[in-house]
Amino acid sequence: MMAISVLSLLGYFALLPSTAQASRTLVVPISVATYTDTQVGFPTFVMKWDEGAQPDPLALRWGRSQVPVRGTGMTSIQHAFQFAVTRLDASIRPTGTLSLYATFTGPLSEEGSTAEAALAIGFIALLKGDQLRRDITITGTLEGDGRIGQVDQVAEKTTAAARAGYHVLLVPRGQFYAPRVNRVSLTPESNVLVREVETIEEAYEIMTGKKL
Numbered sequence: 001m002m003a004i005s006v007l008s009l010l011g012y013f014a015l016l017p018s019t020a021q022a023s024r025t026l027v028v029p030i031s032v033a034t035y036t037d038t039q040v041g042f043p044t045f046v047m048k049w050d051e052g053a054q055p056d057p058l059a060l061r062w063g064r065s066q067v068p069v070r071g072t073g074m075t076s077i078q079h080a081f082q083f084a085v086t087r088l089d090a091s092i093r094p095t096g097t098l099s100l101y102a103t104f105t106g107p108l109s110e111e112g113s114t115a116e117a118a119l120a121i122g123f124i125a126l127l128k129g130d131q132l133r134r135d136i137t138i139t140g141t142l143e144g145d146g147r148i149g150q151v152d153q154v155a156e157k158t159t160a161a162a163r164a165g166y167h168v169l170l171v172p173r174g175q176f177y178a179p180r181v182n183r184v185s186l187t188p189e190s191n192v193l194v195r196e197v198e199t200i201e202e203a204y205e206i207m208t209g210k211k212l
Contacts, residue, residue: 023049023050023051024048024049024051024126024129025046025047025048025049025126026046026047026122026125026126026131026132027044027045027046027047027132028044028045028046028047028118028119028121028122028132029042029043029044029118029137029166030042030043030044030045030115030118030137031114031115031118031137031138031139031157031160031161031169032157032160033152033153033156033157033160034156034160035159035160035163035164039164042137042160042161042164042166043102043103044102044103045100045101045102045103045115045118045119045122046100046101046102046103047098047099047100047101047122047123047126048063048098048099048101049094049096049097049098049099049126049127050096050097050098050099051094051095051096052095052096052097053095053096054095054096055095055096055097056095057085057093057094057095058085058094058095058096058097058098058127059096059097059098060077060078060081060097060098060100061097061098061099061100062099062100062101063099063100063101076113076115076116076119076142077100077119079116079142080115080116080117080119080120080123080142081098081119081120081123083120083123083142083144083146083200084119084120084123084124084127085123085127087120087124087146087200087212088124088127088128089128092127092128094127098123098126098127113141113142113149113151114139114140114141114151114152116140116141116142117138117139117140117141117142117148117200117203118137118138118139118140120142120200121138121200121203121204121207121208124200124204124212125204125207125208128210130208130210131208132207132208133168133207133208133209135165135166135167135168136166136167136168136169136170136206136207137161137164137166137168137169137170138169138170138171138197138203138207139151139154139157139169139170139171139172140170140171140172140197140203141172142200146199146200146201147198147199147200148172148173148197148198148199148200148203149172150172150174150175151171151172151175154171154175154176157169157171158171158192158194161192162191162192166192167191167192167193168192168193168194168195168206169192169193169194169195170195170196170197170203170206170207171194171195171196171197172196172197172198173196173197173198174196175196176194176196200212
């Protein structure tokens with residue numbers, strides 16, 4: 001079983017069938033510390049917003065999943081969602097339902113907060129209509145003022161990002177584990193650029209090319 005320091009979840013999140021309707025969809029990669037030869041890319045969260053008129057205000061729900069979510073996992077997701085909604089421009093007042101799915105299996109570790117920065121950026125991008133660059137992933141917790149907090153296993157996550165084909169890994173400020181060395185090379189063709197970021201605003205601009 002693959003161990004991932006993301007959320008306290010058990011079981012499997014199934015994606016909606018292809019006939020499901022959603023006005024906006026965004027895929028958010030979740031940085032992990034381990035990577036196996038059978039994996040293709042990182043585990044991801046899939047966000048789907050129906051842009052409906054109700055409920056008002058916007059509601060977050062799990063897709064068609066019966067997976068139990070406990071403790072830090074649910075707390076971290078709700079934290080990221082609430083942060084995202086409050087950071088939107090006043091002209092953006094989302095309504096309807098935002099459904100969250102996951103493409104990975106459990107059990108996962110209980111360190112749910114390591115996905116908070118990625119989830120917050122994903123929620124904001126979805127609601128603003130921005131796209132995420134597919135070659136970038138991020139690891140970090142989310143502080144109340146929008147700063148990105150520290151995480152464990154940065155070196156391992158850098159290696160995993162390189163093996164998964166990502167070109168850039170964003171890490172919290174002060175956690176660049178190898179000073180003066182900003183690339184981890186596994187083969188001449190496979191490397192990853194490690195960049196430190198301090199705030200969600202800084203990371204959002206790098207990941208979307210748009211200012212928050």
